[in-house]
Amino acid sequence: MSVPLYQAKAEMFRTLGHPVRIRVLELLQSGPRPVRDLLAEIDVEPSNLSQQLAVLRRTGVVVSFRDAGLVMYALSTPDVADLLAAGRRILGAVLTDRDGLLAELRAHSPSEQPARPAASIEGSTAAR
Amino acid sequence: MSVPLYQAKAEMFRTLGHPVRIRVLELLQSGPRPVRDLLAEIDVEPSNLSQQLAVLRRTGVVVSFRDAGLVMYALSTPDVADLLAAGRRILGAVLTDRDGLLAELRAHSPSEQPARPAASIEGSTAAR
DNA sequence: TGTCGAATTGCAGAAGTCTTCAATTCCGGG
DNA sequence: CCCGGAATTGAAGACTTCTGCAATTCGACA
Numbered sequence: 001m002s003v004p005l006y007q008a009k010a011e012m013f014r015t016l017g018h019p020v021r022i023r024v025l026e027l028l029q030s031g032p033r034p035v036r037d038l039l040a041e042i043d044v045e046p047s048n049l050s051q052q053l054a055v056l057r058r059t060g061v062v063v064s065f066r067d068a069g070l071v072m073y074a075l076s077t078p079d080v081a082d083l084l085a086a087g088r089r090i091l092g093a094v095l096t097d098r099d100g101l102l103a104e105l106r107a108h109s110p111s112e113q114p115a116r117p118a119a120s121i122e123g124s125t126a127a128r
Numbered sequence: 129m130s131v132p133l134y135q136a137k138a139e140m141f142r143t144l145g146h147p148v149r150i151r152v153l154e155l156l157q158s159g160p161r162p163v164r165d166l167l168a169e170i171d172v173e174p175s176n177l178s179q180q181l182a183v184l185r186r187t188g189v190v191v192s193f194r195d196a197g198l199v200m201y202a203l204s205t206p207d208v209a210d211l212l213a214a215g216r217r218i219l220g221a222v223l224t225d226r227d228g229l230l231a232e233l234r235a236h237s238p239s240e241q242p243a244r245p246a247a248s249i250e251g252s253t254a255a256r
Numbered sequence: 257t258g259t260c261g262a263a264t265t266g267c268a269g270a271a272g273t274c275t276t277c278a279a280t281t282c283c284g285g286g
Numbered sequence: 287c288c289c290g291g292a293a294t295t296g297a298a299g300a301c302t303t304c305t306g307c308a309a310t311t312c313g314a315c316a
Contacts, residue, residue, distance in 0.1 A: 006147040006148075006150050006151050007147050008219060009147075009150050009212075009215055009216070009219060010144070010145050010146050010147045010149070010150050011145070012215055012218065012219055012222075013141050013142075013144035013145040013150070013215060014141075014142065014144075014145030014146075015145075016138070016141035016142075017138050017139070017141045017142030017143075017145050018138050018142075018303090018304085019134040019135050019137075019138045020134075021138070022134050022137050022138050022141070023134050034262095035262075035263065036262075036263090039262095039263095044305095045305080045306060045307090046262085046263070046264085047263090047264075047265080047305085047306070047307080047308095048304080048305060048306070049263090050263060050264050050265080051264090051265090051304080051305085052304095053263095053264095054264080054265090055303095059222070060222035060223075060225070060226060061218065061222065066312095066313085069261095069262085069313070069314060070262075070263095071262075071263060071264095076221070076222060076225065077218060077221040077222070077225070079214060079217045079218045079221055080218060082214040082217070083211065083214040083215060083218060084137075086207060086210040086211040086214050087137055087140055087141060087211060088137070089207045089210070090140065090189065090205060090207045090208060090211060091136060091137060091140055093204070093205040093207055094187070094188035094189065094204060094205070095188075097188070097204065097205075098188060146273090146274085162292095163292075163293065163294095164292075164293090167292095167293095172275095173275080173276070173277095174292085174293070174294085175275085175276070175277080175278095175293085175294075175295085176274085176275060176276075177293090178293060178294050178295080179274080179275085179294090179295090180274095181293095181294090182294080182295090194282095194283090197283070197284060197291095197292085198292075198293095199292075199293060199294090
């Protein structure tokens, strides 16, 4: 597997790494929409939205076209929906897992350091 | 849907937005591995790898533990593999789609602007 | 042709991420 | 107890991304 391939994959994921861009993609899951609609639902400045849309276009996850005088955006492939779904599942797994262990910990050891950052409770920090 | 949720999702994807981190996750798909092995396969400085592993740990997509004197890393949930697979599919779709249209364009209009950047050939740039 | 709303672009300062270096922690074995 | 390799941490400098403002382009329609 070539090295630049990892670069390309990383770029693809980095493209989704922004709240506004995620939001746009979720809205586009239900079909093409004009910029105007996105703007109405997202609460961000027009220029900012445009910048984020440009990022999504550059990577090719969305496409744009003009219809009835408005610029429309659409997912370039339905596979994008799968990606979002997978992301949701992982988020769910990670969170319940964290909260689960957190709750368990609390139940078994009543007088533990209370100000300890939650993140280090999981198995995630073995080496130190 | 709460606003910080989009923040969390974005963070999750941003976590994957780095070649070394992608590489690590792909290696971990086949099971837990010691840092030493990752280091041998990835060609990056130890401290850099550690930094990237820390990022993955922070988000909770990997966990670490010590075994036989070595620090091991593992995917925190097999769902991560789905995410990588979905990413691969999209990358494939986007690329063939781009190259496909590119080839089609070439075939149908022999004397077209040759120095035009490839990215703008797709439907991706309708408004201008 | 002139005007209006829609959407994009250019840009600058603020904020965040990457990489590398040196220093540190951790643990197993002598 | 101290050494050695394994892995992590801290911090600084280079680099990239984000945000908001002002200016511009674009196309529809009178």
